[in-house]
Each structure stands twice: as structure tokens, then as C-alpha cells.
Amino acid sequence: MRATATSLDRVLTTLGHREPDRVPLFLLPSLQGARELGLSIREYYSSAPNVVEGQFRLRAKYGHDCYFGFFYGAIEMEAWGGETRFFDDGPPNSGPPLATRAGQILELRPPRIEECARLRQVLDAISGLKERAAGEVPVLGVVMSPYSVPVMQLGFERYLDWQIEAPEAIGHLWRINERFCVDWANAQLQAGATAICYFDPLASPTVTSPKVYRNTGWRIARRCLERIAGPTATHLASGRCLPVIDDLAQTGTAAIGVSALEDLAEVKRACAGRLTVLGNLNGIEMRRWTPAQAEAAVKEAIAKAAPGGGFILSDNHGEIPWQVPDDILTAVSEAVRRWGKYPLPGHSEE
């Protein structure tokens, strides 16, 4: 195992809370595929073969342990009839809200995946990545959680206001979002995704109080993850997790993406044996790191969270910013190979 592990072996072993040959790396570059192909970000995401080729080249360059079938979050809004704003140097954003009056929510119907050309492109990309992976590399799909996606559907203010002022409309929105989320996750699994990243920043106590989350987003997550026919990882997109780790563990998720704002050793202790920790290199600071700083950050993360497995090195947001230089990504990749080999120095296998 240790000498010949594939990326998939490595990831499955750490998800089983055992030590693989080395710490797996989920680098999660997405936008950078456009740079690899010499395309604008808009052009890059206009076709599935671009994304397949971009992801293939990025993994060939950095040697990370997954393919990322994610295009951008706002693509789900396109399926709901919304628009996307593209930029030359950053991730696409969702356009105007789907509803500006609470009553409009009741008229929304969940999109049918087979009728959405953009979603079919994502499925085609996942299929293409599965083919390139040849059973050796996990392919990650992504869904926005029904609890968090209303930020894009309505705007953050309206969403918070209407949870109090129009609870029936928000309840309806959560229900139709659940149907779409489960269908969309399962379609990606059928297309070849190995696992689904359930992107749920509003589950974080940075955004929602644990008391409110337990009565809302947590229940939604439990229902969704139970019906998603494959393994899931929950990503909090830079938000803190410690106060809700027990709750997250009960949703059935296998891993959580954690914040640079929390101590990784403390998070690992709280997760040990229940949840694999995915994180937590600071993607915003990465923009100005030197290669030596990148190496130091990788070493520190490995020392804090890698012993015993149950750890995948990644950034803290689930997406590497466009502004991060390539040599820093190379430094991260080299550092995990240099310092992430098991058994780790000073640790026997646990």
C-alpha cells in the first residue's frame, strides 16, 4: 500500500481514519484551468471538454489527489433561471435575485436537471474526468446546500429577513431546494463523481447561531445526505466549525472543510474517528506567501492534523483564488510530498 498507493487508495485510507502512504492533497484549483488553457474564465467554463482538460493539466502540474468537477456556484442559479456575472480575475458571481418579494418564492419550481444545458455540461465534465481518472483518482462533485443557496437565490439580507418575516415562503424554498439538491447530487454521482461536496457555509456558527442551525440547516442536511447515494463531505467555506462538530457528525457527512480561523489541532481532536478534516491553508494569505511560507504552513497543518489519518490537506475555502501564484501551489504540492509521508516524524501509526 505505502509504495504504490493511488490517489483514490490514499483518500479512502485516510477517510477510514488510518494512515495512508502520505497525506492526501485536495488542492482544488478551479479557475486556474482557464489559465492553463489560455482562455478567459467565461470561455473556459463554456464547455465541458475545457474543464476536463484544465483539471487534467492542473493535476499533471501539481500532483494533487482529486479531480474537481466544480464549475462555479452560480451555475445552479442558471438552472433556476438566474444569471451569472463573469470577471477576468475571479470566480463568477450570481446575478440578480430570483425573488424580490416573498410571494414570488411560492411560484418557483425546482429545475429538472435533464432540461438544463449548463448542468448537463457539468455532468459531461464529470464523466470526462472519470474517464481520465481510470479508477485511480477521486472525482469530486459539488452541490450547494438547500439551506445556504438562498443567499444566491434571494440575496443575504432578504434571506435573513424573510426567515423571520415570511417563514412559510422560506420553508417552501427549503423544500424545493432539497428536491433539487438531492437530484443534482445523485446525477453527478451517476455521471461518475466519487463523492459530493455539500457546500454549506451557513451551517457555520460564523454565520448562523448553532441554536438556529439545529432547527433548520441541520435537519435539512440530515434529510439530504441520507438521500444522496454516495459519500459526502460538508464544506463551511472559511467559516468556523467547532461549536457544531457533533451536529455535523450526525448529518452523516464523512468529512468537513474547516477554517483557517480555528486551530487545526483542536478541530482534529474534536473530529477524531468521526469526521475527516479537510483544510485549512489560508487561501487569501496564500496570495502573498513565499514558497518558504507555503512550506511552513503545510508542515504546520500536517503536524497538527495528520497523525492517525482522517486528514486531507486543502485550502480553507474550497477554491484557490485566481491571484495565488503558480509557484506557491507548486510549493504546497512539494511540501506535502516532503513532509507528509507516513509514518510522520515523531509519530508511530495510531
Place this chain on the structure above:
Amino acid sequence: MSAPEAFLDALLDTDRQAAWRVLEQACQSAEPSEALDRLVTPVLERIGRRWEAGELALSQVYMSGRICEEFIERLLPPRDGHSAGSDPRVAIGVLEDHHALGKRMVLSVLRASGIPVRDYGSGLGVDELVERSRADGIEVLLVSTLMLRSALRIGDLVGALRSAALPVKVVAGGAPFVLDRRLADDVGADAVGYSASDSVRIVRSLVRGGR
């Protein structure tokens, strides 16, 4: 329980009626503006500090600010963002992004603290912010961002304001600044807010003579 504690608890529970009762009580022994200064501003600052420390949620900060803003509107005459003669000229806008929650929270806190603010909206370009600052004679411009790309654009804004010789102090805020404490220096901002409640202290320290 002291009035500030009772007010804090009511805000965190989004209990408008309980919060209003505490404020009403405070107004019986002081002028409304004094009661707001003694009760609302310090409690909102405490909420901001607790959010920064990871003890409270953004939704609680937001709702607390909104409730306090409603109270201000009930207690004080409307000011419509326009400064009286002695007031600082303060404006806020979201640079390029359309995520306006951070701006909304800062607006609520500033207004709840009696500081009139002009709301320039969201999705603004550098040139537009420069021109509006010039036209309105703005002294302090608060700029909210969500994405790293727009946070970095504050550097262009600062450069454009300096090139135009406008004496505008730029206050940066938003998630990228929380995650990278050096970012505000990199973009040349005059100050940075890590939570909405920081804005009161910052604005008062930046304007002429403070307050």
C-alpha cells in the same frame, strides 16, 4: 440584570419588544440621543467583538443592527443620510460585488449610533466611487467587499482618490480582510474594520476632531 445585559440578550434573541422595553426605560431618565449613546452603541460594539471572537453568528449581528436602526427611526427625526452642518460626511458602498449584507450591517450600526451615512449601493466601480465622493465632499468612505478580487481593487480606488487629490479617508471591510490581516495595508486603506461595530470607532477617529 443590568439594562445593557437585558438589551444584549433581547437583541441576540431577535426579541424586538423586549429590546424596546429596555430602551424605553433608559429614555425615561435621559434624552433619547443620550440613551442611544449609552446603551445601543456599546451593546452593538460588544456584539461585534463577540462575533470577531467567534462567539456569535453573523445573522445575530445583522438582526441586532437592524433592530437598533428601527429604534433610532422611532426615537430620532429622520436624517436621510445627509449630514447636518457639523456632521462628518460619510458614505458607504460595495466595490464591484453585489453582496450587500456587510454594507447593510455597517449602515445599521452607524445609523444606530447617530452617524448619518450616504448609501452608494453595490456593484460600484472605482471611477463612480471617486466621482460621487468628489461631488458629495466625502470625508470618510467605507468600502465593503466579499471577494478577494474586489478587496484588491480597493488599492486602485485609493490610488484614484489620491491622484484626484481628494482628501477622502478609505475604510476597508469584508471577509478577505478578516482572513488576511495584512491585506488592508497592501491596498493602502486608511483603516480596516473587522466587524460592523468597528465602524463607529473608526469613523469617529478619522473625522475632524473626532466625537
